[in-house]
Amino acid sequence: MRGWTRSWRTVRNGLLALAATVLLLPSPSRAQSDEPGCRPEMASLGLPVHRANLTLAALGKDEVRITFVGHATFLIETPAGVKIATDYNDYVRPQVTPDVATMNKAHSTHYSRNPDPGIKQVLPGWDPTGRGAAKHDVTMADLRVRNVPTNIRSYSGSTDFDGNSIFVFEIGELCIAHLGHLHHPLEPGHLRALGRVDVVLFPVDGSYTLDQEGMLEVLKSLQARVMIPMHFFGGSTLSGFLARSQDNWPIERRDQPVITVTKAGLPARPTMIVLPGN
Template sequence: MSEQVKITWHGHSCFKIEDEGFSIVIDPYLDGKVPGLKNLRLEANSVICSHDHDDHGYVEAVTIVDTDKESPFDLTLVACPHDDEGGMKRGMNMIHVLDNGSLRIAHFGDIGCPLNDAQREKIGKLDVAMLPVGGFFTMEPDGIEELIEQLQPRIVIPMHYRTEEFGFPVIGTLDDFLKLRSDVVRYDTNEITITKELPSQTAVLKYMD
């Protein structure tokens, strides 16, 4: 059981999570799909996607590296709509919860509506929540803030937002969300190492092209 996990943000909702020599990429995006982001070319032992839209499900961007190591993570899947119409508009989304026995990390994909009691209970107490904060295709920032208040994750990592350099024009900016937060820590890198000792924060990672 490892007591630290490395998380690297590759833009939009794509992350690489590494623990004990095992790596997982979540939500790789199609070449040219997200304005301002370079094409992804990653290596990992596994790849998972929250849904099959082009900006989240381009598994071809990831070269799978064989390993004798078993994944250190227990994986819990929590289904939720991608919209506020029960999935009728944009389909369904899968929240992935990874637990290595010491740290519990959740990637919320394109969550589109509030969670019910059963869903929140299944997600459990989180060390890290990677949450979409740009709205339009997902819950709006105030809804995400309410979800944070309900789940009380120790570390919040914003994703799926717009800046002057990248992102879909129709979604909100990072700053729109950060106005709701008082614990913002800006990193000059796209990496963060999660430990039990890391203070509670909203961790803004830097896109590194």
């Protein structure tokens, strides 16, 4: 009995030491939420996404590659080799330095305080001077990128007019729109400014951005042939949105966060394509 007591004490002491060690470890979510400039959205984000290196073939002259980096950040690559990062921020970034970085104002996970100095064009979706809407129309090799301003809710509940942008990427015959941190339905003026959209990248969280029913109506108005969800904070939110969507469009789930699209290879009818991420 005495030997058993000594063994139990040894095990107990080991467990207590392990528990003390765990308690002393920094909490990722707490450490992240203490970063200057962070917003409540960060509490749901967790750790930055780190993608495994993928060996990718060179693009053909009509191909565009889209990689879901995480949250609201995509890496878009053109046939001429131009690289674009959407909603570029200080937490979730592609593994390469983009040539063009677009940013939005709603949360610190959508803009950067310290953009990589190697980026050739940094395009904020709002006017930092506060004089009105941002206006971008930039051409680089085979890429044209422009913006359509939208409003956002401020933390006081008021409207920050022209506080964010939908960014439109025209590459060859393809038109890709990233809806950013969209907070409201699209009006006829927005749709006219956007024009035809072949691929749309859109948020589905339903709380920080537009509610899910409203986002469904946005997608119906755009009629893009490829729809890729983002900004969903975990599987349950995404599953809820897909359940709302399944009667409207076919849904395809991919195993890799990368998709290559061409104008000729677009689906015959609008299709939702889900890439792994958060």
